Amino acid sequence: MSKYALVRDGVVVNLTLWDGASQVDFGAGVTAVAATDAVQIGYGYDGSKFIAPAPQVTVTPIPSAQELADKIDDLVASIYSNWTRFQQEYLLREQAAQTFKDAGYTGDPGTWVSAYAAAAAVTNQAAADTILTQATNLNTALEQLGALRMRKYEVLNAKTADDAAAAYVNVVAAINAVAATIE
Incomplete structure (x- = not known):
């Protein structure tokens, strides 16, 4: 079993362990792509490589x-x-x-x-x-x-x-x- 990223519309929506061969329906528009341990939900996928999302920047408003x-x-x-x-x-x-x-x-x-x-x-x-x-x-x-x-x-x-x-x-x-x- 290997780690696979379930990708929909270029975004990893879930992760799973899968043998890569057995027939599994992951849902409409979802593609299973072999992934490394570093890949997480929310990563992008451009068709050839995974892309980590940009870090979330939290802006704290300056008090008046x-x-x-x-x-x-x-x-x-x-x-x-x-x-x-x-x-x-x-x-x-x-x-x-x-x-x-x-x-x-x-x-x-x-x-x-x-x-x-x-x-x-x-x-x-x-x-x-x-x-x-x-x-x-x-x-x-x-x-x-x-x-x-x-x-x-x-x-x-x-x-x-x-x-x-x-x-x-x-x-x-x-x-x-x-x-x-x-x-």
Whole structure:
């Protein structure tokens, strides 16, 4: 048994093993041609030799400046969503820590601070200071993210698609750097 290409209208439509002699009806307009192992479905046949098909070229459309700007908004929104999930808790915890600090770290620090202190195995004062530091860092990061999101206008106002793509890459890198600082 040998490999044969089944050719219709100059194109290999199937492959089969066949002795080359026995009577087989491969279908209307189909010719069996002895083939090498390299021949595959989709190859052309010009009557004397097989021809590999041209490689498929996939063209990926370049995103428009608006699409890139929308991606910037989406990225920042996804980062915000991690924070806003517990936003009210963070705000109340920060407020309680500030109240405890303003009282000279004396008296009842409230549940928000004491629960954090107990879980972290630190004093109420250390917990309050940590909470306030984290709140400051978070607020700074959110401010930076808001400013970076506005840089989408650099993308939208770029003169060329390449300039828009370069601006997008720079903005996203800066956004990711800020996002990495959020605890």
